[in-house]
């Protein structure tokens with residue numbers, strides 16, 4: 001069973017769950033099937049983490065489980081609402097005749113994933129560089145353990161900005177609503193994989209796909225050190241931007257995660273919604289840095 005999870009969990013999520021979502025979206029079936037697939041993906045995420053945990057203590061709630069459930073429900077509802085509103089946007093803002101409607105549906109989804117990956121990755125990078133955006137993104141970086149379900153945990157306003165940047169070019173290109181529904185499921189599945197506490201393996205693909213082995217480096221708490229591996233679906237943009245970082249020997253504990261400059265970030269849902277708008281939600285100068293730097297350490301950004 002552990003071997004099955006180690007090598008089969010990622011293919012199950014990327015090929016079986018996403019594949020089923022693509023089939024549902026292509027067929028025009030009820031969108032409730034997509035909610036069912038999202039629920040299946042979340043359940044699979046928890047099962048994989050219990051069968052093959054990277055850290056056993058990261059499977060134990062850190063007073064964060066109910067809060068993360070609220071984040072997930074709010075954020076996924078927002079996502080579905082945005083997709084439902086897409087026809088209005090494409091009706092007024094798309095360039096006719098650009099979207100490749102004649103491509104096989106699965107390739108249309110793949111193209112949408114790659115375009116969205118660029119936009120979302122760039123907003124993510126900007127969120128570590130621009131203080132006003134960091135205030136919002138800090139909510140997501142307050143986590144003290146990595147487990148699949150808290151991939152969906154972020155400030156709804158920040159998610160909206162990321163989604164807008166990822167989807168805006170697609171809207172211009174005339175993204176069909178059916179493709180957008182499939183894309184929305186792919187994003188949620190990717191976030192579950194990226195933050196997963198399952199100790200799965202993908203071989204050399206770990207330096208191409210933005211999965212948990214690389215993403216843990218992104219959650220290192222130190223200013224500068226954690227400003228790496230921004231990609232959502234792929235690490236291609238990180239390789240090109242020089243923000244890729246990986247060390248196969250590195251192991252992580254809760255002490256490594258979070259924000260060194262904000263060790264007492266509020267944990268409640270409503271408090272997290274409000275924190276970016278409080279005075280203390282800002283970045284501070286002179287932020288703590290580690291004694292020994294990671295392999296590469298870009299200039300400190302906005303932490």
Ligand SMILES: [Zn+2]
Nearest residue numbers: 124137141218
């Ligand atoms: Zn980040």
